[in-house]
Amino acid sequence: MGGGMPVLGLRPPVPQVHEIVFRNFYTAFLSVRVQRPGPPGSRRWVTCLRDYCLMPCPHTEEGSQDYFSLRRHQMLCDVDQVTAVRFILRQPSPVWLHFTIEELQIFPPGQKSPQKDFPSWLSQLTPPEQPASLHRELPDPEKVSTEVQQMWVLTEVIRARQAAARIGRFDVDGCYDINLLSYT
Amino acid sequence: MKEPLAYMRKAQGSWEKRILKSLNSMCTELSIPLAQKRPVSEQKELLNKWNEMGTDEPDLSLFRPVYAPKDFLEVLMNLRNPNYENGEHPSFRNHLGLIQVPLKVKDIPELKEDFSELGLNIGQLGIDDSAQVPPEFFENEHVRVGQKVLAEQDSAAAQQYVRQGCPTALRADLWALILNISNQPEDILYYEQLKSNVIQHDLLVDSLIYKDVKLTASNDDYYFVFEDYLYQVLLCFSRDTAVLEHFTYSSATPPRSYIRGKLGMEEYAVFYPPNGVIPFHGFSMYVAPLCFLYHEPSKLYQIFREMYVRFFFRLHSISSHPSGIVSLCLLFETLLQTHLPQLFYHLREIGAQPLRISFKWMVRAFSGYLATDQLLLLWDRILGYNSLEVLAVLAAAVFAFRAVNLMEVTSLAAAEAVLADLSTLKVMPLLQIFLFATVT
Numbered sequence: 001m002g003g004g005m006p007v008l009g010l011r012p013p014v015p016q017v018h019e020i021v022f023r024n025f026y027t028a029f030l031s032v033r034v035q036r037p038g039p040p041g042s043r044r045w046v047t048c049l050r051d052y053c054l055m056p057c058p059h060t061e062e063g064s065q066d067y068f069s070l071r072r073h074q075m076l077c078d079v080d081q082v083t084a085v086r087f088i089l090r091q092p093s094p095v096w097l098h099f100t101i102e103e104l105q106i107f108p109p110g111q112k113s114p115q116k117d118f119p120s121w122l123s124q125l126t127p128p129e130q131p132a133s134l135h136r137e138l139p140d141p142e143k144v145s146t147e148v149q150q151m152w153v154l155t156e157v158i159r160a161r162q163a164a165a166r167i168g169r170f171d172v173d174g175c176y177d178i179n180l181l182s183y184t
Numbered sequence: 185m186k187e188p189l190a191y192m193r194k195a196q197g198s199w200e201k202r203i204l205k206s207l208n209s210m211c212t213e214l215s216i217p218l219a220q221k222r223p224v225s226e227q228k229e230l231l232n233k234w235n236e237m238g239t240d241e242p243d244l245s246l247f248r249p250v251y252a253p254k255d256f257l258e259v260l261m262n263l264r265n266p267n268y269e270n271g272e273h274p275s276f277r278n279h280l281g282l283i284q285v286p287l288k289v290k291d292i293p294e295l296k297e298d299f300s301e302l303g304l305n306i307g308q309l310g311i312d313d314s315a316q317v318p319p320e321f322f323e324n325e326h327v328r329v330g331q332k333v334l335a336e337q338d339s340a341a342a343q344q345y346v347r348q349g350c351p352t353a354l355r356a357d358l359w360a361l362i363l364n365i366s367n368q369p370e371d372i373l374y375y376e377q378l379k380s381n382v383i384q385h386d387l388l389v390d391s392l393i394y395k396d397v398k399l400t401a402s403n404d405d406y407y408f409v410f411e412d413y414l415y416q417v418l419l420c421f422s423r424d425t426a427v428l429e430h431f432t433y434s435s436a437t438p439p440r441s442y443i444r445g446k447l448g449m450e451e452y453a454v455f456y457p458p459n460g461v462i463p464f465h466g467f468s469m470y471v472a473p474l475c476f477l478y479h480e481p482s483k484l485y486q487i488f489r490e491m492y493v494r495f496f497f498r499l500h501s502i503s504s505h506p507s508g509i510v511s512l513c514l515l516f517e518t519l520l521q522t523h524l525p526q527l528f529y530h531l532r533e534i535g536a537q538p539l540r541i542s543f544k545w546m547v548r549a550f551s552g553y554l555a556t557d558q559l560l561l562l563w564d565r566i567l568g569y570n571s572l573e574v575l576a577v578l579a580a581a582v583f584a585f586r587a588v589n590l591m592e593v594t595s596l597a598a599a600e601a602v603l604a605d606l607s608t609l610k611v612m613p614l615l616q617i618f619l620f621a622t623v624t
Binding site for chain 1: 204205212217219220266267268269288443444
């Protein structure tokens, strides 16, 4: 039966947290709390991510098995000197039998996440921004031009990475004498 | 991204395995090899009658289509998410239709927003170009804008433009602009290369194509004249390894085989057919309507290939994509059930689940069911909105249009009879009324 609010706790390999990567399995909202040193001698829990939406429509499949990557600049608090991390999973819809997150990995700064293909500054996920209100003034041209530049570099990188090799060949050594189709 | 949901990938894999088994057994039963090199004399003969392959009457009685849409529907009906509460008893969790997977589909307010150019106060070809409407109101200006878009060769503007329909004279060029087909000399050369591949090797799949064309397009009043074109396109299509690239974003995987005697050795693995696509019953109907627009085989070929790798492949593979056939089926059922609940309930009660009737329309993108001018107006919108959702909306709109008759039937056969002939339907008024003029 769905519902409930599982909590996963773990200790990070290194006190600094740079990136958290995981694969979702039917969790709708994720909150993350970290334990950090507070007033001298004690430690306190601080929320660094509150109700981050993984499934926009919890009764349906959207986002249910997607991969997610959370970077430190998306977090509400400083994530250095972390001694423990808690993941609080919420799934309000009763239609799912189980929900969890899988393949959880925490990366300290300096260690690259699995996305190695393009420069890190291209893969930075920007925090959700408020849409610019144009009622008072025009948006800052510097900001607009950096955003446009980022997009242009991304398209250039993608274009440069077009694989020239074909995926398959019609025949091998001029021969297409084949057996039955393979099941594996 | 191929397909995020694990159970869908698994279902697609099982479905593919079934198709492969079917093809393999046909191969062994008939003792026909999957592929063989043609003897030189046969090559010469085929080259001579390349433009009139329709006159050939090979014995195809032993061949059968690998699968038909209704077999595929059975698979989709049995699709289940193992993590979903598929209870035995009807509850809010179970869908009332045949599709039982909880994909997100749009409702009418969202569709109205997405398809806003189909609104009541916006001119449409298919409505505002009828004989009773003076052309000064909309048609003349629309044609003028279309000519300008073509002169500018602006692909994005063309895509926006065709949402209101293409003038017949401009359609071929506008579609080519949207699909980025220019028919350069190297494209013609590529097509000639494929043609020579057809001449040199005979594939079992060729017989399936022949059979399909003979069973479907050749019997159709509108399309039988294009029989020869269909062979010229589909036989080349099977040899085109460029089509393999679409498998990077399709949930499907191309079938493989090994050179005789080298089973299991990767260097001797090839894809079969070379383009990785095994045709099913009705496949040739994806090509047939295009023959009205393009007469040069190489251009016709490229247009079809691009339409296939952008749209049609989603209609016969299992995925969670919003334009995939599973989502379209669920969208159709949800629209019908939400806006015509009495009709939906009635049809369910008499054993005539609506999807059983509309599935074949959607899998073929309505080709062969609508009159050709209406079909082309529909495909204008597929290109314009880059989505196949309009197929599901039209299917629901057709049911809404014939609702009165359908309420009186008492069996699946009778319901099929009410919906057997769609050739008199006008597509755009149906879509417009269903989306924008139905009281919800």
